[in-house]
Amino acid sequence: MARIDVVPATTDRFDDIARVLNPTGREQACWCMHWRAPAQEDVTTRGARLRELTAQEPAPGMLAYLGTGEAPGEVAGWLGFSRRSAARSLQRSRVLPVGEPGTWDTTWVFMCVTVRTGFRRQGVAQALLDGGVGYAAAHGATALDAFPVEPPPGRRVPVSAAFVGTVGMYERAGFDRLGPTGATSARLTRWHLRREIAPA
Template identity: 35%
Template structure:
């Protein structure tokens, strides 16, 4: 089991582990039963737009559970505070994400337009329940995503961040991408800015 520990505050010790190594009930606890995560189950980038509305919430959950059971290369990590699951991060090879090449922001900003290259991975989503926000959970997950992708042979890891400094207030629903500051602290560098508040970031993991 790959474990990352961080001391974000004196009272908060977080560990991050691959989500396919833990009970799926812990994943369900993070996604909850209300709001966008409980409707999407991190399937937005995996289901083409023409099919999105035909897949119900329960089917989304079943898809994520099956993906976790089938793969050792993603699709995500889970953060714990003690024994309590407190956050999720989606990280996996880009070829698994059918919508990426159809995104004008991502396809237009990446320096690597071959979305079939399995050596390039992407961090696409963070879920942190409201009760556990502002505790460094997202930052711990971003750092763990770098180590996780490197350990599994990725050459490069991309992220599609929100620059929260551009607007006075960013809706919580937009922050699932992760922030520029969070990724920069995890070792990512900005490589493109397709719009004022959307930033393509990357970290090279090997030559």
């Protein structure tokens, strides 16, 4: 039976991060850095900047490994997140809610969920979300925000929009739907979902 292990994305696992986020070595890959970017960014430095973040606490995301028995698992997916205070591009958004600045340090944003081809439809994304919720709570988060899409009835989310996740996926992780936003992904509305976390 498959085993899914979810761990923080730390510097020693950066090669695995690259296997998920930039398997072809593109110079201008996103590296899950869009919302963390300064106003004037050099997109070719995103990978280096993400590596710097992996050396800090808290980590910039989680990795999932899929394995069997005692054998080490193979990297299967990534969940990117940050405190709103570190999501500089999101703070300037005109289409997504930015929240109150006084809450930015304790409100975390789940940015993207990416599962590698060959590992999908095995519960990896759900395990990443559950692990991310626990990690954020352990690091002082009191609220978690996400902006996924909802696929049309009977249809799947287009590949170009899959990284934002789906409403149902987040609802299964305990998030509540607050309302639609002005943002879209692959022409699908991005919804604002939130999960409140009681202080430890």
